[in-house]
Amino acid sequence: xxxxxxxxxxxxIPRSRRTATPRKWAIAxxxxxxxxxxxxxxxxxxxxxxxxxxxxxxxxSESVIIAxxxxxxxxxxxxxxxxxxxxxxxxxxxxxxxxxGLIGLSRVLRGLI
Amino acid sequence: xxxxxLVASFAASLFGFLLLALSLPRHWRETMGERHLPSDLxxxxxxxxxxxxxxxxxxxxxxxGPAFGVLLWTLLSAVSALTxxxxxxxxIKRR
Amino acid sequence: xxxxLRQSMTWLHTWSGVTLGVILIVIFFMGxxxxxxxEIDRWMAPTTRLPARHASISLDALRPRIDALLADADQWRxxxxxxxxxxxxxxxxxxxxxxxxxINPASGDILPDSxxxxxxxxxxxxxxxxxxxxxxxxxxxxxxxxxxxxxxxTSGVLIRTGLFANFFTYRPKGPLLRASQxxxxxxxxxxxxxxxVIPLSGLVIFSAVYLPAGIxxxxxxxxxxxxxxxxxxxxLPKSGGPGVIGSLxxxxxxxxxRWGAEAELLLVTNARDxxxxxxxxxxxxxxxxxxxxxxxFDRAGQMLGQGANRPARSTLDFIWGVHLLRFExxxxxxxxxxxxxxxxxxxxxxxxIWLEKRKTKPHPTGVRFVxxxxxxxxxxxxxATGGFFVANRLLPQDTPSRAQWETxxxxxxxxxxxxxxxxxxxxxxxxxxxxxxAWAVCIMAxxxxxxxxxxxxxxxxxxxxxxxxAVAGVDIGxxxxxxxxxxxxxxxxxxxxxxxxxxxxxxxxxxxxxxxA
Numbered sequence: 041x042x043x044x045x046x047x048x049x050x051x052x053i054p055r056s057r058r059t060a061t062p063r064k065w066a067i068a069x070x071x072x073x074x075x076x077x078x079x080x081x082x083x084x085x086x087x088x089x090x091x092x093x094x095x096x097x098x099x100x101s102e103s104v105i106i107a108x109x110x111x112x113x114x115x116x117x118x119x120x121x122x123x124x125x126x127x128x129x130x131x132x133x134x135x136x137x138x139x140x141g142l143i144g145l146s147r148v149l150r151g152l153i
Numbered sequence: 154x155x156x157x158x159l160v161a162s163f164a165a166s167l168f169g170f171l172l173l174a175l176s177l178p179r180h181w182r183e184t185m186g187e188r189h190l191p192s193d194l195x196x197x198x199x200x201x202x203x204x205x206x207x208x209x210x211x212x213x214x215x216x217x218g219p220a221f222g223v224l225l226w227t228l229l230s231a232v233s234a235l236t237x238x239x240x241x242x243x244x245i246k247r248r
Numbered sequence: 249x250x251x252x253l254r255q256s257m258t259w260l261h262t263w264s265g266v267t268l269g270v271i272l273i274v275i276f277f278m279g280x281x282x283x284x285x286x287e288i289d290r291w292m293a294p295t296t297r298l299p300a301r302h303a304s305i306s307l308d309a310l311r312p313r314i315d316a317l318l319a320d321a322d323q324w325r326x327x328x329x330x331x332x333x334x335x336x337x338x339x340x341x342x343x344x345x346x347x348x349x350x351i352n353p354a355s356g357d358i359l360p361d362s363x364x365x366x367x368x369x370x371x372x373x374x375x376x377x378x379x380x381x382x383x384x385x386x387x388x389x390x391x392x393x394x395x396x397x398x399x400x401x402t403s404g405v406l407i408r409t410g411l412f413a414n415f416f417t418y419r420p421k422g423p424l425l426r427a428s429q430x431x432x433x434x435x436x437x438x439x440x441x442x443x444x445v446i447p448l449s450g451l452v453i454f455s456a457v458y459l460p461a462g463i464x465x466x467x468x469x470x471x472x473x474x475x476x477x478x479x480x481x482x483x484l485p486k487s488g489g490p491g492v493i494g495s496l497x498x499x500x501x502x503x504x505x506r507w508g509a510e511a512e513l514l515l516v517t518n519a520r521d522x523x524x525x526x527x528x529x530x531x532x533x534x535x536x537x538x539x540x541x542x543x544x545f546d547r548a549g550q551m552l553g554q555g556a557n558r559p560a561r562s563t564l565d566f567i568w569g570v571h572l573l574r575f576e577x578x579x580x581x582x583x584x585x586x587x588x589x590x591x592x593x594x595x596x597x598x599x600x601i602w603l604e605k606r607k608t609k610p611h612p613t614g615v616r617f618v619x620x621x622x623x624x625x626x627x628x629x630x631x632a633t634g635g636f637f638v639a640n641r642l643l644p645q646d647t648p649s650r651a652q653w654e655t656x657x658x659x660x661x662x663x664x665x666x667x668x669x670x671x672x673x674x675x676x677x678x679x680x681x682x683x684x685x686a687w688a689v690c691i692m693a694x695x696x697x698x699x700x701x702x703x704x705x706x707x708x709x710x711x712x713x714x715x716x717x718a719v720a721g722v723d724i725g726x727x728x729x730x731x732x733x734x735x736x737x738x739x740x741x742x743x744x745x746x747x748x749x750x751x752x753x754x755x756x757x758x759x760x761x762x763x764x765a
Contacts, residue, residue: 087465094466101478104462105560108455109567111462112448116398123260124253146465159579174416220536221577224570227441228583231590234438238416245419 066128074122077135078115084142086111091149155216162212162226167233169205172198174237183245206230254407261403266602266618268396269595270625271378275393276595277629278375279446280588283573283581284725285367286332287718292640293362294704296350297719298334304510305329305336305353307496313356314338317349318519325515329353330531331576332718363650364640370655371633376450384457391458394447400598401444404436411437425604432597435590442587443594449571452564478564480556482544484523491522493547502551503528503543513540525552533576537562538569596626620666620673620681627685628665630729634692635661637726641699679740686737694730697723 086107093103122131174180176198181190213229214222250256281288290297307326317338318324324340327333336351350359373379380386405411415437418430436443451458460471467474476483493516500511512531518524524547529540539562544552569575573584599622606615639657643650665685672681700723701707708727711720 082459083461086459086461090462090465099477099558100466101474102558102560104466104474105478105564107462108459109452109560109563111459112398112451112455115395116402119395119399120257120260120402123250123256126251146461150465150468170416177413177415179413180416217577220566221575221580224536225577225580225583228580228587231438231442231587232583234416235434235590238418238434238438241416242418242420245421 070122070128070131073128073132073135074119077132077139078118078122080139081118081135081142082111082115084139084144084146085114087146088142088149091146091153094153095149158212158216159225162209162216163229163233165205165212166209166226166230167236169202169209170230170234170237171202171240172205173202174241176202180241184241257403257406261400261407262602264396264399264403265595265598268393269599270621271389271393272397273592273595273625274378274629275375275390276588276591277633278371280585280592281367281371281633282375283585283588284721285372287721288367288371289333290716290718291700291722292364292366292637294706295359295362296333296335297704297706297716298352298354300331300334301329301353307500307514310336310351310356311496313351313358317347317358320520322519322521323515323517324519325513327513328511330512330533335359363643363645363647364654365651370636370658376454387454387457391451391454394451397447398444401436401440405440408433408437425601428597428600428604432594432601435594435597439587439590439594443591445570446591449567452567453571478561479542480553481527481542482525482553484518484525484546484552486518486521487523489522490520491524491547493519493524493526494549496526499526499545499549500528502545502549503530506543506554507541509534522547532569532574536569536575537566538572538574539565592626596622616673616678619678620669623669623673623678623681623685624662624666627682627689627733628662628669630733631665631685631689631692632658632662634689634696634726634729637696638692638699641696641703683737683740686733686740689733690730690737692730693726693733696726 089107089110090103093106094100098106118135122135125131175184176190176195178190178195181195182188209230210222210226213226216222217225250259305328314324314326318340319342321340321342324338327337327339329335334353336353338349338351340347350362351357352359376390377386378389380389414430414433416434418427418434420427420431456463456471456475463471463474475481496514500514504511507530509530511528513529515527515529516524517527526545526547527542528545529542532538532540539557540555541557542555544554546552573581599618603615603619603622606612636654636658639654643653647653665688668685669681672678672684697708700719706716706719708720708723710716711723
């Protein structure tokens with residue numbers, strides 16, 4: 041993108057909400073949350089979806105394939121969202137918390153099936 | 154016969170992209186001089202362009218069936234669109 | 249972090265590109281070469297330049313020779329000849345490690361060791377492992393790069409203004425920055441379907457490595473059961489008693505009757521046991537989908553089962569097929585090759601944009617580092633590959649561990665390119681580094697077909713006349729690479745002259761700018 045556009049975008053936003061160049065640690069945190077938290081989230085989501093599909097009667101190997109195929113687009117969406125979202129706190133909580141929750145849920149589901 | 158359909162598919166997508174390029178004001182201006190592009194001509198060029206792209210897809214389907222046809226059409230269109238971009242660049246260079 | 253979507257996507261596009269772009273260039277380039285892996289193999293291993301045979305060979309007649317080679321191997325596989333690889337390939341794991349033999353279908357003789365890894369054992373694994381196999385590090389780096397490619401494409405589309413208004417815009421005569429921006433956008437948009445589907449399907453192919461979450465949830469600790477269930481494989485437990493496998497020809501013709509297609513591969517498990525299982529897979533040259541429709545026999549030739557054909561599995565096979573292109577479709581094969589090289593050009597132009605934007609200021613070290621890396625990863629990589637072809641023809645056939653020396657030549661030349669690029673860029677002569685390495689590519693790629701002529705006698709006119717399309721095609725490709733490199737080098741020379749004439753002024757104005765800032 042052309043630099044003058046960034047400038048134009050900046051001018052539209054009230055001074056109070058304008059941010060300077062993001063700090064290094066904030067970027068690092070966001071990247072870690074996106075890459076690793078996001079991966080954990082996808083892992084949990086794929087595991088849960090696999091088990092749910094099995095529960096509704098889809099053959100086991102087919103459930104694995106369907107859930108895994110959906111996992112990659114989901115990870116792409118999460119990576120983009122994690123960088124597009126304004127709030128680092130929200131990103132970190134949603135991804136790291138969501139990952140823990142979904143992986144935990146998949147363990148519970150595995151015990152039920 | 155398959156080779157004729159291959160050439161036909163490529164030619165149709167090349168021509169289709171050429172028409173679509175001309176329907177864009179910038180390329181119309183650059184290739185046809187400074188004239189203004191009337192809106193009904195633009196619509197005509199767009200309809201023509203997309204029809205040729207569709208024809209190209211149909212040729213690819215006839216040659217190879219749906220699975221290979223879609224792959225062939227996608228990649229042939231990429232090559233022909235890039236060819237159109239280069240042709241437009243050459244044309245500007247010469248003037 | 250950022251106030252607008254465009255800002256955040258620009259940041260993401262820039263930095264995922266700068267960090268993983270160099271690896272993406274290597275992956276795209278090796279992938280493009282792998283499209284013609286069998287053809288490059290024929291070029292590099294002249295003993296396998298056999299005429300294609302149409303009559304099918306008797307497997308039973310070959311059995312004594314195969315059994316002698318196998319010794320006590322418990323599992324083995326045999327790839328049957330086809331038009332692209334006109335010989336049988338026997339593979340098994342012996343006590344001293346994996347063994348591979350090529351067998352001449354006409355005589356049944358074992359072909360002498362070709363002394364080269366060729367494309368199927370060098371370029372192809374390079375494409376998906378970067379040849380770093382320890383702890384699967386290489387495949388994981390490739391997976392990260394594939395994911396980055398998807399991120400780059402999506403963020404690139406989101407930040408691009410006037411996506412359709414500038415669909416065909418390319419202005420090569422203007423400044424380098426603008427020409428690169430045009431080309432980058434045009435190629436990115438036009439090639440979007442291919443550039444998106446290829447990394448995505450690559451990730452899917454390796455999903456059991458990258459994302460085994462589903463397998464782990466549904467088959468905890470039993471991934472093998474998943475693979476068997478997914479294809480509908482028939483397995484027998486080892487009985488412990490000895491057994492001899494019956495007629496393979498009878499099994500093959502029974503399988504071929506069922507498919508209405510030719511067999512491509514046979515896999516034997518429990519080879520010396522009474523409960524041996526023989527699996528046949530069909531060739532998929534008439535279809536996109538990589539579905540071998542496996543059929544399983546016991547050692548007496550009784551059919552044990554046929555692979556299941558379920559919807560998700562079929563979708564998966566199709567995705568595999570789109571990436572692996574095992575089908576016989578020459579226009580598509582060429583288009584994949586061109587599109588793969590287009591992927592390299594897309595990333596290189598992206599880097600040029602990044603570099604040009606930072607060159608108005610006095611070069612920071614980071615920018616120089618990236619430029620040197622880019623030179624080595626683009627022209628340098630082509631140079632090293634050309635050197636691999638040259639080394640293949642220069643090393644005497646009886647050199648001990650000849651294949652390793654070829655690999656050494658490749659990496660030595662690549663290292664030389666890194667050193668040269670680094671040294672020239674550090675001296676502020678990046679343009680010179682590009683030009684000199686382009687000339688080096690021109691010489692290497694031009695020398696290879698000549699050496700092929702001298703060492704094998706198959707010059708271009710002869711291989712074309714004899715219908716040796718693989719050898720002729722690789723020769724033509726090398727000559728084309730040499731020609732393109734020469735044109736690029738000449739153009740870089742001319743651009744260099746004008747640049748050096750303009751440069752003092754530029755530098756002064758840049759100085760003024762920094763003074764103001």
